[in-house]
Structure formats: C-alpha cells, structure tokens
Amino acid sequence: MNINATLILQSIAMMIFVWFCMKFIWPPLLKAMDERRERIAEGLAASDLADKELAAAKVRVDEQINEARDKAGEIVDQANQRHTQIVDQAKEDAIAERGRQVTAAEADIVQATNQAREELRTSVASLAVLGASQILGKEVDADTHRELLDKLITEI
Numbered sequence: 001m002n003i004n005a006t007l008i009l010q011s012i013a014m015m016i017f018v019w020f021c022m023k024f025i026w027p028p029l030l031k032a033m034d035e036r037r038e039r040i041a042e043g044l045a046a047s048d049l050a051d052k053e054l055a056a057a058k059v060r061v062d063e064q065i066n067e068a069r070d071k072a073g074e075i076v077d078q079a080n081q082r083h084t085q086i087v088d089q090a091k092e093d094a095i096a097e098r099g100r101q102v103t104a105a106e107a108d109i110v111q112a113t114n115q116a117r118e119e120l121r122t123s124v125a126s127l128a129v130l131g132a133s134q135i136l137g138k139e140v141d142a143d144t145h146r147e148l149l150d151k152l153i154t155e156i
Helices: 005-134 146-155
Strands: none
Touching: none
16 A cells, blocks of 8 residues: 555544544533533522622621620610619618508507506505505505596596
C-alpha cells in the first residue's frame, strides 16, 4: 500500500469515527452537561433564596428578641408595682391591726381600772363599816345600812 491510500483510509476512518461520536455519543454528553448545568443553576438559586430567607429570619428573630425584652421589662415593672402595692397594703394592714390592738388594750385597761375601783370601793366600804363599828363600840349591820353603804360607795 501506498502512503496516500493509508492516509485516505485513515482519514475516512477518522470521519466515520467523528460522525459516530457526533451522532451517538455527543448528544447524551451534551444532555448530561445541560442537566448538570440546570441543577447547578437551581442549586445556586436555591442557595440565594435560602440566604435571603436566612437574613429575613434573622431580622424577625431580632425583632422577636426585642419584643420579648420589652415584654420582660414590662412584666418586671408590673411585678415591682405589685410588690410596692403589696408592701403598702401590708403596712396599712399592720397599722390597722396595731390600732385594733391598742384599742383592745385600752379597753382592757379601762375594764381593769374599773374593776380595781370597784374592788377598792368594796374594800373601803368594808373598812368604813369596820371602823364605824369600832368607833361606836358595837357592830353595825351591813344589811340594814346597805343604802348608806351604796351612797358612801358612790361618793368614793
């Protein structure tokens, strides 16, 4: 064979090989590359969307945190106000209870004083009767002179 015939046959074989590759191998490769390109584009788009959603979520979280802090501050203020009210109410109750106890103690003192006066009057009346009987030298009957003793007790 001649070098020219070999070159021609090799060129024809090469053309058949290129045609075969272009007809049967190249389209599936291009299709696979296009699909891959689309998936990559979709992934990048999803990533961008996720980044935007993440940024929006961070903003919402910051807003919710600020709202929660404000609400917590309000709750603390309300608790402090309630504490102050409870303390003031307890002070008022204590003052009222002290007043009731002082009034009760004063009533007890007045009652004890009256009881002591009554006992003292009775003792003085008995002493007066005893003294009068010794002065007169005879026994004075307390029953007969009850009116006199009552008058004496009221004067004392």
